[in-house]
Amino acid sequence: MFRITARTVLELGSELISSDIIAFYELIKNGFDARTKTGVDVRFDVVLPRRDYLRLHNELVESDDVVAAKEIVKTTFLPNASASARDGYAAMIDDARAVDELLQLMAKAQSRFNSITVSDTGSGMSREALEQNFLVIGTASRKKAVDAALARGDEETPYLGEKGIGRLSAMRLGERLRVETAQVNDGNMNLLEIDWRAFEDVEAMLDQIPVEPRIGGPKPLPTWSGTSIIISDLTENWTEKRVRDMAEYEFARLTDPFADAATRPRVAIHWNGQRIAIPLMSxxxxxxxxxxxxxxxxxxxxxxxxxxxxxxxxxxxxxxxxxxxxxxxxxxxxxxxxxxxxxxxxxxxxxxxxxxxxxxxxxxxxxxxxxxxxxxxxxxxxxxxxxxxxxxxxxxxxxxxxxxxxxxxxxxxxxxxxxxxxxxxxxxxxxxxxxxxxxxxxxxxxxxxxxxxxxxxxxxxxxxxxxxxxxxxxxxxxxxxxxKLQKVDLSDAQAQVMRLEDRAQAAIRKLKKLTPPEGDIAIEDLQQTLFEFSEFAARARLRIAQVEEESRQMVEMAGVGLMVEVVAHELARASENALKALAGLKGKDVPTNLRAHFNSLQAEMKSVSKRVRVLDPLSVSGRQRTEIFSLNELIRETFEAHEAQFERSRVTPDVHIPDKDIRVRAVKGMLVQILENLISNAVYWLEMRKAREPSFNPTITVTLDGKPPIITFEDNGHGIAQENREQVFKMFFSLKDTKRRRGLGLYIAREAAQYNGGTLALDDERDPHTGRLHRFILELPGATEV
Structure with missing residues (x-):
């Protein structure tokens, strides 16, 4: 079985209690766990701060006049220290007959008469409780009570602490500990004294260190109960300024400062008998x-x-x-x-x-x-x-x-x-x-x-x-x-596009080293696609600069930026996937598999090329130029460009386009932008649901009607809550995860619809299965049907 060395206690204390305020927190918390009736008092009684003591020690070591040395020490005492502490300190050093003896007695007095006392008027501890609970590290009594409260579903826990190690925090503040405690039925005080330095013996086992509770003198009152933790031989330099600073900051934040003063747990700080105020939140x-x-x-x-x-x-x-x-x-x-x-x-x-x-x-x-x-x-x-x-x-x-x-x-x-x-x-x-x-x-x-x-x-x-x-x-x-007039900073999006371009370039360079001759065609396709995208991105960036001062620059800049980023992501993803696949085949004689991979790569590249061509109207200077075009063809081309993405995400597109060609006069790039955003959002939400419901079959349904032209777009994902019907169109509102959270897409899509004399809205009809909204309606009465 395990045996524990005495110094393990010191290791526990030093490792678990990392600062003075946490030490106080643990001791204060124990007072409230004892159901204190008047809160917890923390009293500093300091006759001679540690720094002054060390200075005097260095000055007096060369002195040969013990009488004068005693007077120097006494005049350095803090005048507001308690009379009992000052008198005790003075009486102890008065016995010195030489300076060497004075320095020894000063060390003893410094250890004994400078103290910190944390006291409460709670239930207190009997002698048996001191022995069976306080002296048992990791005692389980509070842990059991907390677990029982959790099992019952109680609104409040019976204890703030439950690990049974908070008492070790006293060693953070001083080398000596004295516990004075009593319960209501006790006739006398119960005492426990510990010198933590006794645990420094590297050879001693924990059970070899004698620590024994004893019965003390009578209680202050027959019905009194409570506990005082008295810490002496202080290890830090305590001054009034330091205590006031701690009260202003650390102690002020120890309990909830936002709470009403009447309900806030009472913690009182005293410096040499003077109450130090703990501020409340203003x-x-x-x-x-x-x-x-x-x-x-x-x-x-x-x-x-x-x-x-x-x-x-x-x-x-x-x-x-x-x-x-x-x-x-x-x-x-x-x-x-x-x-x-x-x-x-x-x-x-x-x-x-x-x-x-x-x-x-x-x-x-x-x-x-x-x-x-x-x-x-x-x-x-x-x-x-x-x-x-x-x-x-x-x-x-x-x-x-x-x-x-x-x-x-x-x-x-x-x-x-x-x-x-x-x-x-x-x-x-x-x-x-x-x-x-x-x-x-x-x-x-x-x-x-x-x-x-x-x-x-x-x-x-x-x-x-x-x-x-x-x-x-x-x-x-x-x-x-x-x-207020607000311009959009797309520096983040532009930097992201440049990073994606760099990733694609790096992947292509590695691909050229890995691929056999039969892969040259696919690599050429990939390079051509990257070249097309680079031109597209360059034109888009140029357009961003051109529209910076235009009244509709939000729609222009953000729309272009987002779409460029979408395509850049697709390009980087496709090239890196190809690289990953080929890297796994390096050095293997698998021409059939290589051919299959290159066929897949070519298909990916064709898809990305098609995306670039479809999105191209977004970036050219004719971005706001209206033109006559077929809505049927635009919807068909846009969905064809997403075939690879739909296949990866296992999404079934259900496109209903009438036989009669519906031709409109509008800004083509803006309508592409609207559809791209709706598709991107739908795929995200469908993937979210698919990840949680393996048997789920994701579907996107699009219907085109004429007079006036109306595009209905819906998916069978989780939908949107009724409360957020309008929120989703607000700038920067997004319910996507942190990696994908932009909050501009639907805002820009609605602006684009309005620019073309139309509307984009979320239908208020709730899905009978989810109780949420699933259907977007793009109506284009202003895009005159030709």
């Missing part, structure tokens, strides 16, 4: 936010749902207060949070449990004075102090989320790549609320440095990123578009 500061998002994540009858409320209050230009509500159902969350390539199981969307959050955004340059806070500088400093999005479980902080150096929602990293509003973490004040019973799968790492990495933890992160990074940012940009 309601006036929250009201001064320029935008905000609040969310409720619910699990109702096993089905998850997210509701986000977005507000734009003052974005720096004239606009009314704008408010929007976004609701995501289970199907939407599967896409937005997990997506096609996600490594999260769908069940985690439910097992993560319900939680809530709020995030208040500030444009720090526009923060002004607030009457109840002060001038502009004071307001900015206060906003900086509270900045960060904190995580709380049952009203107590989960570390390290929201710390200055912690970017757990990747706000700063993504802000560097984003144009327009830079939503970095210092601009937010916010909180996330979870609980032990409602979120049993969101548990702390043993070292208290964050949540364990699980599928549920990933869901929590992705939901928050979707709400704070994407939804709020998109909403603010949409408000700006409505009330």
């Amino acid at each position: 309601a006036a500061l929250l009201e001064a936010a320029h935008a905000r998002v609040a969310g409720e994540y619910e699990v109702i009858d096993g089905s998850p749902a997210l509701t986000c409320t977005l507000e734009a209050l003052n974005l720096g230009f004239d606009h009314p207060v704008e408010k929007a509500v976004i609701k995501l159902t289970a199907e939407d969350l599967q896409s937005a949070i997990i997506g096609l390539d996600g490594d999260i199981d769908d069940m985690a969307l439910a097992t993560v449990g319900p939680f809530s959050f709020e995030a208040h955004w500030y444009n720090r340059r526009r923060l002004g004075g607030i009457e109840t806070i002060g001038e502009q500088k004071a307001v900015r400093e206060l906003q900086t102090k509270w900045s960060g999005i904190l995580l709380f479980r049952d009203r107590f902080r989960v570390f390290p989320y929201g710390e200055d150096e912690d970017d757990w929602l990747e706000l700063d990293r993504r802000a560097l790549r984003r144009s327009g509003y830079t939503l970095n973490k210092t601009q937010f004040i916010g909180r996330v609320n979870i609980s032990r019973t409602a979120n049993p799968m969101l548990v702390d790492q043993t070292n208290r440095e964050g949540l364990r990495e699980t599928s549920e933890e990933k869901v929590l992160l992705q939901v928050l990123r979707y709400a704070v990074q994407d939804s709020l940012g998109a909403f603010m940009r949409d408000v700006e578009k409505q009330y």
